[in-house]
Amino acid sequence: xxxxxxxxxxxxxxxxxxxxxxxxxxxxxxxxxxxxxxxxxxxxxxxxxxxxxxxxxxxxxxxxxxxxxxxxxxxxxxxxxxxxxxxxxxxxxxxxxxxxxxxxxxxxxxxxxxxxxxxxxxxxxxxxxxxxxxxxxxxxxxxxxxxxxxxxxxxxxxxxxxxxxxxxxxxxxxxxxxxxxxxxxxxxxxxxxxxxxxxxxxxxxxxxxxxxxxxxxxxxxxxxxxxxxxxxxxxxxxxxxxxx
Amino acid sequence: xxxxxxxxxxxxxxxxxxxxxxxxxxxxxxxxxxxxxxxxxxxxxxxxxxxxxxxxxxxxxxxxxxxxxxxxxxxxxxxxxxxxxxxxxxxxxxxxxxxxxxxxxxxxxxxxxxxxxxxxxxxxxxxxxxxxxxxxxxxxxxxxxxxxxxxxxxxxxxxxxxxxxxxxxxxxxxxxxxxxxxxxxxxxxxxxxxxxxxxxxxxxxxxxxxxxxxxxxxxxxxxxxxxxxxxxxxxxxxxxxxxxxxxxxxxxxxxxxxxxxxxxxxxxxxxxxxxxxxxxx
Numbered sequence: 367x368x369x370x371x372x373x374x375x376x377x378x379x380x381x382x383x384x385x386x387x388x389x390x391x392x393x394x395x396x397x398x399x400x401x402x403x404x405x406x407x408x409x410x411x412x413x414x415x416x417x418x419x420x421x422x423x424x425x426x427x428x429x430x431x432x433x434x435x436x437x438x439x440x441x442x443x444x445x446x447x448x449x450x451x452x453x454x455x456x457x458x459x460x461x462x463x464x465x466x467x468x469x470x471x472x473x474x475x476x477x478x479x480x481x482x483x484x485x486x487x488x489x490x491x492x493x494x495x496x497x498x499x500x501x502x503x504x505x506x507x508x509x510x511x512x513x514x515x516x517x518x519x520x521x522x523x524x525x526x527x528x529x530x531x532x533x534x535x536x537x538x539x540x541x542x543x544x545x546x547x548x549x550x551x552x553x554x555x556x557x558x559x560x561x562x563x564x565x566x567x568x569x570x571x572x573x574x575x576x577x578x579x580x581x582x583x584x585x586x587x588x589x590x591x592x593x594x595x596x597x598x599x600x601x602x603x604x605x606x607x608x609x610x
Numbered sequence: 611x612x613x614x615x616x617x618x619x620x621x622x623x624x625x626x627x628x629x630x631x632x633x634x635x636x637x638x639x640x641x642x643x644x645x646x647x648x649x650x651x652x653x654x655x656x657x658x659x660x661x662x663x664x665x666x667x668x669x670x671x672x673x674x675x676x677x678x679x680x681x682x683x684x685x686x687x688x689x690x691x692x693x694x695x696x697x698x699x700x701x702x703x704x705x706x707x708x709x710x711x712x713x714x715x716x717x718x719x720x721x722x723x724x725x726x727x728x729x730x731x732x733x734x735x736x737x738x739x740x741x742x743x744x745x746x747x748x749x750x751x752x753x754x755x756x757x758x759x760x761x762x763x764x765x766x767x768x769x770x771x772x773x774x775x776x777x778x779x780x781x782x783x784x785x786x787x788x789x790x791x792x793x794x795x796x797x798x799x800x801x802x803x804x805x806x807x808x809x810x811x812x813x814x815x816x817x818x819x820x821x822x823x824x825x826x827x828x829x830x831x832x833x834x835x836x837x838x839x840x841x842x843x844x845x846x847x848x849x850x851x852x853x854x855x856x857x858x859x860x861x862x863x864x865x866x867x868x869x870x871x872x873x874x875x876x877x878x879x880x881x882x883x884x885x886x887x888x889x890x891x
Binding site: 370448449450452453458459461542543544546550553554556557558559560561562 | 715716719720723739740743744777780781782804805806807811814815817818819820
């Protein structure tokens with residue numbers, strides 16, 4: 367394989383298929399990741415707030431969502447949406463566009479993680495903060511919006527960036543169901559041409575290009591959050607736990 | 611910053627090293643003097659490692675109860691092993707001279723190339739492109755591409771496939787063959803193609819109606835025929851299956867080719883095909 371790795375002919379073959387294989391795959395992955403991230407954020411905020419509310423039923427619903435999607439593999443979820451959902455919907459041959467499938471897959475899966483990030487972020491702000499706000503006549507929503515949320519944001523940004531990073535990589539689960547994403551095209555060309563080293567090396571590079579800025583962002587936010595402590599010094603521990 | 615750069619370099623170095631490490635064994639077929647020792651290597655090891663399919667009825671099917679591989683291609687492996695070790699095929703089977711490993715379209719190429727397997731006998735179609743990367747024996751069987759559709763889909767001929775989705779296997783030539791066929795026959799249909807890694811995934815996608823047709827080699831397709839699906843009555847894309855071995859293992863490739871050619875000439879291949887109830891085109 368090492369001989370193949372430095373074989374110029376194989377690299378030339380790779381360059382030839384970039385426009386027809388890697389570019390559409392890269393764009394599909396990018397689109398899916400962006401839409402998926404948006405969905406994950408929306409779900410994360412909704413269920414994160416639900417899990418910190420005083421209503422038992424809302425808390426229970428949020429718990430079930432988080433535990434179910436955190437404790438089953440993403441690959442299985444994607445295959446389920448692809449193969450089983452249409453049968454459950456009547457088996458009439460309903461087909462979900464691959465983009466929607468991917469967005470749902472990573473969006474719902476990472477929504478569960480983001481929900482947890484938001485819950486721990488809110489819980490990390492000392493109770494005294496909301497008590498003080500209430501004593502000043504703030505309503506629940508006002509307390510959340512003006513007192514808790516700004517402090518939470520600093521805590522949750524680093525783990526959120528980490529989630530975004532994982533979300534990008536996890537879009538590769540789409541390849542299992544012919545998702546037309548980067549991983550799909552990589553597998554397709556690698557197996558048909560047999561130039562595995564080139565195919566996967568270049569694919570890794572493209573994923574790296576998408577993920578590395580997010581990794582740097584996470585690190586930057588992490589340092590910034592530690593430098594500007596929120597209400598209490600014990601937060602640093604919280605952040606470190608959330609990040610790891 | 612300097613330390614960071616250094617660690618990045620070290621990391622990059624490790625990656626290259628690990629790549630070369632997995633490729634290392636691929637060179638074992640050639641000794642330092644440049645002489646090919648691939649056949650002797652197998653004799654010294656005492657066992658020939660062969661990649662076969664585990665899910666193709668008649669050709670190579672793994673018995674789930676015993677773990678044993680049964681089929682035409684597995685018998686072919688015993689014939690080749692017999693040739694290498696100087697025994698008959700039956701003796702090779704009895705003495706366990708062949709170590710089978712299940713492969714699929716995605717794994718068979720790399721496993722041969724990196725030396726993990728001595729050869730692959732796994733409904734591997736011979737193409738000019740592949741000949742640049744691997745050694746192939748003369749064809750031991752000629753198969754055609756088949757198209758399987760859901761019985762209730764209303765698709766009755768190849769003309770009905772316009773705008774439909776045809777599922778094919780990764781690394782297969784089914785898509786090329788389809789396009790060649792419609793072009794040669796002036797059929798005006800434009801289906802789209804989606805690739806899947808395994809045949810069970812394709813069968814599942816067809817059953818869930820996520821694809822309209824499932825098109826791979828007929829030998830493979832036979833294993834997925836049931837009451838709710840049916841073959842389209844077309845025969846095209848005749849393709850040759852060959853025994854694949856690594857490019858640099860010239861000694862082994864020559865031995866395999868000679869053996870297959872001999873078996874083709876004296877009718878042993880035909881007899882073996884008949885034994886497994888495989889129709890000869």
